[in-house]
Amino acid sequence: MHIIKVMKIFGVYFGAVTLLAGMLLVSFGAFAEEGGGHYQLHGDVVPIQEDGIHDPENDAVKTLQPPAEAMKDFPRDARGVINWVETLDSGLIAPRTGLLGNEKMHSVDFDVIFKNTASMPYVRFPHLPHTKWLTCKNCHPAIFLPQRGGNFVTMAAIIEGEFCGVCHGKVAFPPLQCNRCHSVARENVGLR
Numbered sequence: 411m412h413i414i415k416v417m418k419i420f421g422v423y424f425g426a427v428t429l430l431a432g433m434l435l436v437s438f439g440a441f442a443e444e445g446g447g448h449y450q451l452h453g454d455v456v457p458i459q460e461d462g463i464h465d466p467e468n469d470a471v472k473t474l475q476p477p478a479e480a481m482k483d484f485p486r487d488a489r490g491v492i493n494w495v496e497t498l499d500s501g502l503i504a505p506r507t508g509l510l511g512n513e514k515m516h517s518v519d520f521d522v523i524f525k526n527t528a529s530m531p532y533v534r535f536p537h538l539p540h541t542k543w544l545t546c547k548n549c550h551p552a553i554f555l556p557q558r559g560g561n562f563v564t565m566a567a568i569i570e571g572e573f574c575g576v577c578h579g580k581v582a583f584p585p586l587q588c589n590r591c592h593s594v595a596r597e598n599v600g601l602r
């Protein structure tokens with residue numbers, strides 16, 4: 411089991427799952443390549459104390475596991491980018507629910523299908539993989555009103571960092587990976 415320890419991170423946290431969000435931030439955040447690569451796995455691998463993220467004066471830099479080593483067995487897509495949902499589901503990581511780790515996660519399992527996708531396949535938004543590491547409040551009501559069809563979402567807005575783009579392209583896989591969101595063939599879908 412690989413445990414990723416992230417001691418000092420700058421950036422914005424999303425909420426309760428701070429350690430996880432921190433990990434994703436370091437993974438994909440300011441350093442992400444356009445394709446969602448990990449800055450320590452795609453391109454030059456630099457020692458932790460020189461990565462510009464960790465405080466080189468802090469003793470922890472000597473005990474932290476280097477990302478390239480910690481993540482070497484994580485599942486990846488065809489382009490070598492880590493699939494974090496599979497990584498979580500396979501138990502390779504076990505993020506804390508909070509700073510103390512004693513909070514309960516409240517996961518829900520239902521999908522919302524977005525159908526205003528022009529000629530693209532429909533978009534499935536799955537609550538389950540999101541609520542395994544995010545709280546409802548991370549999205550509701552600031553990013554999305556919790557109402558099917560209640561938000562006017564466009565691709566341009568997503569790419570500009572709104573709606574799904576608050577996270578996708580920053581701490582989650584980027585808008586470039588069209589088919590991970592546009593995953594539902596137009597004829598195979600129930601009512602939204």
Ligand code: HEC
Nearest residue numbers: 524525526527528533563564565574578585586587588591
């Ligand atoms: C993170 C999820 C996500 C990714 C990745 C994504 N989309 Fe979308 N896309 C959406 C959502 C959500 C909508 C809104 C649909 C609705 O409101 O019914 C949308 C809408 C669209 C639309 C129709 C509305 C518009 O604004 O034009 C097109 C066309 C589209 N996407 C193309 C793409 C293409 C091409 C890619 C890859 C380069 C892509 N999308 C990647 C989530 C995504």
Ligand code: HEC
Nearest residue numbers: 516518522540541544545546549554556557558559560561
């Ligand atoms: C990652 C963002 C995100 C998180 C986290 C999230 N949701 Fe949602 N939720 C959405 C989106 C997107 C929609 C669809 C909005 C739309 O259709 O415009 C939605 C829709 C809903 C709806 C409306 C369903 C309907 O049929 O009208 C409810 C209820 C809801 N969410 C409850 C929750 C609860 C409870 C949690 C926490 C356990 C949660 N959501 C966590 C993004 C999220």
Ligand code: HEC
Nearest residue numbers: 494495533534535539548553573574576577582583590591
């Ligand atoms: C608050 C942050 C946040 C928002 C907003 C958000 N996501 Fe995600 N999403 C994540 C994270 C974190 C993951 C897991 C990491 C990854 O897969 O890169 C994820 C994963 C996914 C997955 C992969 C599920 C799987 O089983 O592999 C899909 C599909 C997805 N999101 C679609 C969407 C769509 C569509 C929207 C907007 C309607 C959206 N997300 C909005 C954070 C978010």
